[in-house]
Amino acid sequence: MKKISVRRLAAKAEKLPIYIIFAVLCFAVIYPVLLMVQLSLQDRIELSKTFSPINSLTGFSKPDQIPLFPTLKNYRTLMFYTPEFYTVFWNSLKNVTVILACQLLVAAPSAWAFARYRFKGHKQLFNVYVIFMLMPFQVTMLSQYLLLDTLKLMDTSMALILPAVFSTFPVFIMYRSFTGIPEEVLNSARIDGAGEWQIFFRIGIPMGSPGILAAMTLGFLDLWNMVEQPLAFIKDKKLFPLSIFLPMLGNGSEGMVLAASAVTLMPAAFVFIIGQDKLEAGIIASAIKE
Amino acid sequence: MRAAENTAAADIQNSAAAVGNIKEMKKNKKKKKNKTDLKFLQFLLPGALGVAVFILIPFIDSFRRSFCTNITQEFSGADNYKEIFGNEAFRLAIKNTLRFTGVCLPLLIGISFIIAYMLSGLKRIQLIRSILLFPMAIPTATMVLIWKILFSDHGYINGILDSHGADTIGFLDDKAFWVLVGSYIWKNLGYTVLLWLTGIMSISSALCEAAKTDGAGEVKCLFYIIMPNLKPTLYTITIISFLNSFKVFREAYLLAGSYPHESIYLLQHLFNNWFVNMDLGKMAAASVCVFSVIFIAVSLLKAVWDKEEN
Numbered sequence: 001m002k003k004i005s006v007r008r009l010a011a012k013a014e015k016l017p018i019y020i021i022f023a024v025l026c027f028a029v030i031y032p033v034l035l036m037v038q039l040s041l042q043d044r045i046e047l048s049k050t051f052s053p054i055n056s057l058t059g060f061s062k063p064d065q066i067p068l069f070p071t072l073k074n075y076r077t078l079m080f081y082t083p084e085f086y087t088v089f090w091n092s093l094k095n096v097t098v099i100l101a102c103q104l105l106v107a108a109p110s111a112w113a114f115a116r117y118r119f120k121g122h123k124q125l126f127n128v129y130v131i132f133m134l135m136p137f138q139v140t141m142l143s144q145y146l147l148l149d150t151l152k153l154m155d156t157s158m159a160l161i162l163p164a165v166f167s168t169f170p171v172f173i174m175y176r177s178f179t180g181i182p183e184e185v186l187n188s189a190r191i192d193g194a195g196e197w198q199i200f201f202r203i204g205i206p207m208g209s210p211g212i213l214a215a216m217t218l219g220f221l222d223l224w225n226m227v228e229q230p231l232a233f234i235k236d237k238k239l240f241p242l243s244i245f246l247p248m249l250g251n252g253s254e255g256m257v258l259a260a261s262a263v264t265l266m267p268a269a270f271v272f273i274i275g276q277d278k279l280e281a282g283i284i285a286s287a288i289k290e
Numbered sequence: 291m292r293a294a295e296n297t298a299a300a301d302i303q304n305s306a307a308a309v310g311n312i313k314e315m316k317k318n319k320k321k322k323k324n325k326t327d328l329k330f331l332q333f334l335l336p337g338a339l340g341v342a343v344f345i346l347i348p349f350i351d352s353f354r355r356s357f358c359t360n361i362t363q364e365f366s367g368a369d370n371y372k373e374i375f376g377n378e379a380f381r382l383a384i385k386n387t388l389r390f391t392g393v394c395l396p397l398l399i400g401i402s403f404i405i406a407y408m409l410s411g412l413k414r415i416q417l418i419r420s421i422l423l424f425p426m427a428i429p430t431a432t433m434v435l436i437w438k439i440l441f442s443d444h445g446y447i448n449g450i451l452d453s454h455g456a457d458t459i460g461f462l463d464d465k466a467f468w469v470l471v472g473s474y475i476w477k478n479l480g481y482t483v484l485l486w487l488t489g490i491m492s493i494s495s496a497l498c499e500a501a502k503t504d505g506a507g508e509v510k511c512l513f514y515i516i517m518p519n520l521k522p523t524l525y526t527i528t529i530i531s532f533l534n535s536f537k538v539f540r541e542a543y544l545l546a547g548s549y550p551h552e553s554i555y556l557l558q559h560l561f562n563n564w565f566v567n568m569d570l571g572k573m574a575a576a577s578v579c580v581f582s583v584i585f586i587a588v589s590l591l592k593a594v595w596d597k598e599e600n
Contacts, residue, residue, distance in 0.1 A: 018408055025405070026421040029476065032436045033428065039439075053444040060449025061439055110337030117330035125338070132345050134529070134588060136536035138561040139581050142355075142573040143348030145565070166340035196329050225429040227540040228558070232565055246431035247544050254435065261432035272427035276420060283481045284488050287526040 033265070039063060040258035041070040051254050074259035085249070085260060092241040093267075095157055096223045099164045100216055107170040108212060112204050114171070115178030116186065126175075129168040137228040148233060159233035160241070164223065169286075170215035176285040177211025178204060214282025217275035224268050349581075356574035370575035380576065383560040386553065390467070391535050394474050398531055399524070402479055406486030407512070419487075423480030430540040433473075437545055438462075441469055466546065467553040473541045478534055482527055489523030490516060525595045529588060 039050060042064065050063040078085055114126050132140070140163075148159045181203065189199050205212070230244050237245070242264050249257050272279065359366045374380045405422075409415050440446050441461035448458040461469050498511045506514070539558035542550055548563055549555070557580065564573045 015412065018412065021408070022412075022418050026418055029425060029479070030421055032433060032440070032476075033424070035439070036432065036436050050439055050446075053449075054438065054442045057444055060444050060452055061442065061446045062449055063439060063446060106337045106340060109333040113330040113334035113337075117333075119330050128346070129341070131585065131588075132341070132349075134533055135581060135584060136533065136558075138536070138558050139577045139584070140345060140349060141561060141565065142570060142577055143352040144344070146351060146355075146570075147344065147348045163344050166337065166344045168341060168345075171337065196332070200333065221427050225431075225540065227430060227543065231543070231562065243429055243431045244544070246429075247434045257435055261435060264429055265432045268427045268429055269424075272424060276423070279423070280419075280484060283484055287485050287488075287523075287530060 035063065036258060036265075037262055038065070038067055040074055040255070040262045041072070042067045042255070043069060043071050043073055044255055047255050047258075074255035075263075077253065077256045078259045078263065082249070082256065082260075084245075085263075087238060088240055088242050088245040089263070091157065091239060092224065092243065095160050095226075095241055096220060098161050099223055100219055102161070102165040103167065103170045103219060104212070104216070106165055107167075107215070108174055108205070108208075109200065111171045111174035111178055111211075112200055112208075115175050116181075116204070129171055133168040133172055141228070141232055145232065154233060155235050155239070157234075157239055160226065160229050164226075164229070167219075170219060173215040173218065173282055173285055174208060174211045177208040177214075181207045210278065210281055211285060213275065213278040214285060217271060217279045218282045218286070220271050220275075221268055221279075224271075352574045353578055355570065356578045358571065360569065360571040366571075370571040371579075374572050374575050374579070377572070379555070379560055379563075380572075382552065383555055383557045386467075386555055387557045390470070390538070390554075390556065391532060393467075394471055394535055395528065395531055397471065398475050398478055398482055399527060401475065402482035402527075403486050405479070406483045406490060407516075409483065409487060410490045419480070419484065422483055425477045426480055428477075430544055433541075434544045437469070437473070437541075462546065463551050464553065466551045470538055470542055470554050474535065474538045478531060482531060485523060485527050485530075486520070489520045493519045521598055522595065525591055529591060532587070 039047065042050075046064055046068060050061050053059040053061045114122070114129075144163050145154070148154050148162075153159045153162065185203060185207075186199055189203060194202065225243050226241055227243050230239075230241050234240060246257070246260060246264060249260055355363070356370050357365060357367060359369070409418065412418075438445065442448070443458065443460060443462070445461070447461070451458055459465055493516055497515055501511050501515055536558065539556060542554050542556060542559070543562075546554065548559060548566075550559065557576075561573060561576065564576070
């Protein structure tokens with residue numbers, strides 16, 4: 001008995017260096033976030049240790065690693081003295097919610113059609129979807145602009161919403177989970193007299209829900225961080241989403257910007273924590289070669 | 291249940307009636323087949339129409355535009371293409387973008403493989419995985435100020451270097467390229483590790499155990515069993531990392547604006563600046579070029595891998 005436990009201990013000790021390496025690595029990865037959150041709790045005087053060297057170009061920035069007098073002052077300033085932050089936060093939230101809801105309505109049936117039916121041109125059409133999924137925004141930027149301009153949608157939030165709704169990425173992720181449903185299940189439903197839409201709603205959606213949720217999670221994280229599209233299609237600052245408004249916020253009031261950053265991070269962190277297993281499933285699904 | 295029985299009974303009746311007339315039956319069958327053929331449309335049509343209107347047709351239109359003059363839209367042959375390839379900014383942007391991908395991809399793929407391989411031997415790695423994955427959820431904009439604190443000329447890291455008597459580094463000027471590389475790896479490490487891990491885990495551990503009982507060491511096992519089996523994973527990781535490398539524009543732009551240090555002036559910046567100046571002809575030609583390059587690269591990768599598989 002004792003011998004075994006000693007051996008186990010030895011085996012564990014052997015792995016200790018690896019664990020230490022990972023502890024250091026994880027700390028390095030997470031450090032910038034910790035820095036942001038704890039700096040946002042420092043008051044102006046303490047923050048000057050961090051910012052005055054950078055602004056005055058003398059000496060070096062030396063942030064306190066733990067706030068000496070933690071305070072919510074920065075958050076209060078953000079809440080009560082920066083009404084534009086609310087507008088912009090609302091813009092982001094509204095855009096992302098509308099896009100995801102519409103993606104669900106449009107992409108889920110499309111994915112279902114690709115996954116469960118064979119038709120002429122099936123493969124070719126699906127390849128077109130995959131190719132455009134793979135293209136960076138810059139490739140379709142001009143064509144989207146020309147269309148939005150013709151539709152007189154430039155500089156409206158529709159310019160961000162409409163093209164994103166028809167993104168082919170969610171179709172691809174949902175397709176993965178729909179193909180996993182065994183055909184026998186659908187056939188037995190058909191024999192029982194279920195219509196195609198009934199099958200889709202009663203069997204497809206519940207059984208494909210992991211893929212749907214994965215697409216939504218990945219979609220949220222990407223859309224919350226949307227930079228290229230608003231940069232090109234939105235000029236009116238009132239319509240900016242957080243992701244490009246934040247760096248322009250508050251001249252000289254770094255504490256407030258830090259608080260705003262922390263608030264902006266919150267929804268994304270929340271979705272990340274809630275949807276992590278879905279996220280991982282989504283990443284793995286997106287990687288399977290067609 | 292009863293309904294099912296009824297329909298089954300009806301089916302039997304129908305078929306009994308149809309036996310008498312083969313022609314009729316064939317006709318019915320044909321009709322039925324057509325009907326099932328079109329069922330997909332009700333699901334696909336809304337989405338496909340949107341994709342056609344918002345992506346496909348506009349892209350074909352900009353393909354046409356790439357052969358036209360900017361304002362009058364007259365046919366101008368390959369003029370736009372000649373112009374962009376003669377354009378110094380375009381060549382600089384291409385060079386930088388290629389350099390960036392050339393440095394980033396091998397680095398990310400290599401580092402993440404080492405990490406995944408080390409992780410695969412450990413238990414309870416959920417927390418480590420989550421922490422590595424977390425940066426992908428962090429909006430770029432929220433980190434801009436932090437990167438400035440860390441990397442400014444008078445920033446925190448230079449302070450540490452200075453206190454150890456080392457020279458300071460111009461992270462946001464001549465070394466901006468490496469900061470960009472670093473932030474790319476920071477952001478993408480987690481999911482690349484995750485993909486490698488999935489690949490490594492899918493290789494049956496029995497295979498390695500058997501090799502070990504035959505006297506193969508840890509290293510041999512890695513090189514002769516694990517690595518050759520991971521080629522499909524390598525293919526997908528390469529494609530996904532390549533596509534995500536275009537997103538570093540977010541960091542580059544939010545940190546350094548439209549005209550950053552020339553070592554990180556990427557194609558994405560150029561597209562943006564052409565867009566601001568409404569150089570639509572050039573943009574059209576350039577987007578056709580980028581599209582073709584990506585299309586060819588992905589097809590080649592796929593072809594190589596398909597060949598490998600057979």
